[in-house]
Amino acid sequence: MNKFIGSLIAILFAITMTGCAVTPKQPIAMDQAFLSNNEKVIGVIVTPLPEMDMAYPGASCLLCYGTAAAMNSSLSSHADTISLEELEQVKHELISSLSSKGHKALLIEEEIVVKELASFSAKNEQTSDKDFSKLASKHNVSHLLVVDITFAGFVRDYSSYVPVSEPRAQISGTASVIDGSTNAYLWYLPLNIQKNADGEWDEPDLDFPGLTDAFYQAIESTKTAIKEPVI
Amino acid sequence: MALIFILVSACASKKHHVTHQASSATIDNETQFMVDIKNNQIGFIFEQQADIKSNRGTPLMYSGDAGVVGLVLQVATHAAVVNAMEDGTTLSIDKDVDIKLMPTLNRMSAKTLFSDLINTQGFTLKKDDEFITVQDRQNTLLIEMQPMFYASSNYKELRLQVATSLYSSNDLSQSVYKNMIEVHGYTKIALDNSEDEIANAIESSMKELVNEATALALEDAQSKLPRLTKAKTYAYSSAQGPQYSRAYYASGACNRYVIRNLRNWIISIPATKMISPKTASTCISAL
Numbered sequence: 001m002n003k004f005i006g007s008l009i010a011i012l013f014a015i016t017m018t019g020c021a022v023t024p025k026q027p028i029a030m031d032q033a034f035l036s037n038n039e040k041v042i043g044v045i046v047t048p049l050p051e052m053d054m055a056y057p058g059a060s061c062l063l064c065y066g067t068a069a070a071m072n073s074s075l076s077s078h079a080d081t082i083s084l085e086e087l088e089q090v091k092h093e094l095i096s097s098l099s100s101k102g103h104k105a106l107l108i109e110e111e112i113v114v115k116e117l118a119s120f121s122a123k124n125e126q127t128s129d130k131d132f133s134k135l136a137s138k139h140n141v142s143h144l145l146v147v148d149i150t151f152a153g154f155v156r157d158y159s160s161y162v163p164v165s166e167p168r169a170q171i172s173g174t175a176s177v178i179d180g181s182t183n184a185y186l187w188y189l190p191l192n193i194q195k196n197a198d199g200e201w202d203e204p205d206l207d208f209p210g211l212t213d214a215f216y217q218a219i220e221s222t223k224t225a226i227k228e229p230v231i
Numbered sequence: 232m233a234l235i236f237i238l239v240s241a242c243a244s245k246k247h248h249v250t251h252q253a254s255s256a257t258i259d260n261e262t263q264f265m266v267d268i269k270n271n272q273i274g275f276i277f278e279q280q281a282d283i284k285s286n287r288g289t290p291l292m293y294s295g296d297a298g299v300v301g302l303v304l305q306v307a308t309h310a311a312v313v314n315a316m317e318d319g320t321t322l323s324i325d326k327d328v329d330i331k332l333m334p335t336l337n338r339m340s341a342k343t344l345f346s347d348l349i350n351t352q353g354f355t356l357k358k359d360d361e362f363i364t365v366q367d368r369q370n371t372l373l374i375e376m377q378p379m380f381y382a383s384s385n386y387k388e389l390r391l392q393v394a395t396s397l398y399s400s401n402d403l404s405q406s407v408y409k410n411m412i413e414v415h416g417y418t419k420i421a422l423d424n425s426e427d428e429i430a431n432a433i434e435s436s437m438k439e440l441v442n443e444a445t446a447l448a449l450e451d452a453q454s455k456l457p458r459l460t461k462a463k464t465y466a467y468s469s470a471q472g473p474q475y476s477r478a479y480y481a482s483g484a485c486n487r488y489v490i491r492n493l494r495n496w497i498i499s500i501p502a503t504k505m506i507s508p509k510t511a512s513t514c515i516s517a518l
Contacts, residue, residue, distance in 0.1 A: 086464065199494075209493030216464045216477040224473075 025125060030229040031186035034143070034177060041104045042177075043141035046091040047112050047148045052079040055151065055170070059158035067161050072154075074204040075167060075211070079153050082215060087149065087171070090223045094145060097231050108139050114148050120183050128176075128183045136180025143180055147226055149173035154211060155194070166202075169195045169215035175226045191225060193218045273343050273380075273437075343434055345378070348441040373398040374445060375406075382418075383470030386433060390415050390469075391440040395448040408452035411496040412444040415467070415504060447489065447497050456481040458491060465490055466506040473506055 034040075054076045056068035069076065091107055098105035112135065120131040132144050151172040157165040170193065177187040195218045197210030364375045377394040390413065397408040418436040420429050450456050458479035465476050465488065476498065482489035488500045 206494070213475075213477045213493050217475045220464055220466060220473075220475045 025188060025190065027190060028126060028176075028185050028188035030177070034186045035101075035230075038102045038104075040142040041106065041140065042098055042143045042145055043106055043108045043136065043139050043180075044091055044094050044098070045108045045110075045112050045135075045144055045146045046088060047114060047146070049084045049088055049149050050152055052082050052084065053151060053153035054079060055153065055155045056158045057155065058164065059160065061160065064158065064160045068156070068158050068163070071163065072156060072167065075154055075208060078204070078208050078212070081207075082212065084152055084219075086216070087152065087219045087222065090147060090226055093223065093227060094147075094230060097227055098145075101231075105145075106139070106141065108135075108141075108144075110139075112146075114146070122183070126185055128178055128185060130183075132178045132183055133180055136178075141180060143186070144178045145176070145230070146178060147173070147175050149191075149222075154215070166196065167211060168197070169211060169218040171218045171222045187229060189225065189229070191222060193221045193225065195221070273345060343430075347434070348438045349445075371400050373400055373403065374448065376445075378441065378444075380437060380440075382433075385470075386420060386429075387418055388415070388470050389418055389433070389436050389440060391437070391444055393441075393444045393448075395444070397448065397452050408448070410448065410451060411494070412447050412451075413496060413498045414440045414444045414447070415469075415498075415500045416440050416443075417501065443499060447499060450482070451497055456489060456491065456497060462493070463508070465500075465508070467500050467504045468506055469504070 054069070054072060056065060056072075059065045059068040095105045095107050114130055117130040117132065117135070120127070120129055120133075122129040132146070136142065136144055149171060151170060153170065154167045155170045156163055156167040172192045174191060175187070175189045176185055178184070179186060195214035197208075197214045199210050201208065201210045203209060364373055375396040375398065379392045381390040381392070382388065392411060392413045394411050395409070396406040398406050416436055416439060418432045420432040424432065447456070458481065460480040462477055462479055465478050467474055467476075467488075476490065476492050478490035478492040478498065480488070481491045481497065486502050488502060488505055490498050490500070492498055
């Protein structure tokens with residue numbers, strides 16, 4: 001009986017891990033027909049930004065994570081003082097860019113959490129597995145430009161208890177344009193912007209100037225990556 | 232069951248991203264000009280920007296608060312590079328560097344002394360084995376400099392980073408001011424210029440950068456470059472693509488932005504290079 005339970009756990013573990021290893025969605029280049037058509041109405045959504053965070057990939061056991069968190073506590077405290085207000089401004093910059101190109105664009109201020117949207121049975125990789133059509137209909141827009149930032153903060157790689165990299169600034173998420181009637185992606189850009197400190201990073205007495213500068217560089221690079229295909 | 236629950240939770244919390252890594256739009260190589268302090272000569276070392284960046288962890292990013300250890304590290308690395316320069320071992324020329332300028336630079340290296348770059352009206356040059364030092368005419372102040380020039384591969388853009396210390400002539404044991412000053416500029420060269428014209432244009436631009444850096448150090452030492460605004464991200468163009476610096480606005484001159492970065496370094500950038508903010512700086516009331 002014990003052997004059976006052991007095998008069952010092993011199988012479930014394998015299934016679970018296979019599920020985790022799904023290939024991430026590949027980028028989809030901006031549909032140029034979308035950009036050249038000024039008849040549409042584009043709703044711009046920037047989902048609620050995450051809190052500044054710390055991540056320790058490789059610190060996989062609970063005690064390892066605790067050790068990593070303790071080791072980087074002063075950087076973590078400093079991260080809490082950094083505002084993401086300048087990143088949030090991208091929504092106004094997108095509206096401004098789209099309007100200057102003759103598109104009708106409106107800002108959707110409603111707080112949208114993408115993973116909480118209803119599922120959509122996507123037929124292929126070019127279609128979202130979330131249903132944006134109700135949202136588009138509700139706000140009377142034909143297309144949605146969605147910026148979904150899922151991580152902003154500092155990342156330091158670990159091998160169990162041992163740090164194997166210096167901390168770096170990182171902003172991750174996605175930017176996409178979705179057809180409100182079909183849920184098809186007209187543009188999909190996975191974002192994973194990483195910046196290292198220029199020079200020394202471990203300067204807690206000076207409020208980590210190298211890493212702080214790197215983080216603001218990451219904000220600018222993120223905004224550029226999001227705006228460039230639209231401009 | 233608990234184990235399965237933990238595994239499923241861990242999987243569900245994994246974020247759906249990771250593929251695209253942003254990088255600078257254009258990668259250009261920067262050429263590093265070392266100043267050979269022992270001989271008061273300007274040496275040229277051709278290295279890729281990436282190689283230069285990898286050095287920045289310790290010596291080149293000299294901070295005002297680095298203290299003696301930082302200074303010693305910087306001197307040690309500086310000396311190592313100078314030694315390598317003397318051996319001729321680091322002259323690795325990247326394919327993107329415009330080799331047409333090589334003979335010009337080598338000639339210039341042979342004829343130009345660092346002292347030629349100093350504004351001799353205000354200062355006289357002194358030197359020892361480790362630092363370039365200049366003395367003001369009133370003999371009250373000694374400025375110690377560790378200059379490093381960087382040029383874009385077409386030599387149209389120059390940048391000077393100089394670790395600067397000021398000493399009172401009465402007490403040379405302790406500096407009254409220490410900081411890194413960085414000045415960005417252009418050279419007025421065209422490829423149809425003669426070798427002499429190119430060499431003169433580069434030299435003239437280097438002279439401007441050195442003298443501006445010296446002036447900024449003196450102003451900063453007199454607390455004339457305060458933080459005038461809250462920190463913001465300044466974006467400016469360079470041969471390596473757009474550069475960003477989180478900094479405070481420090482001084483208003485219409486043609487230049489003088490900013491103070493988070494390490495307290497002073498950085499002077501021509502207004503024509505600024506991407507944002509676009510407001511010219513004297514226009515201080517507008518900021």
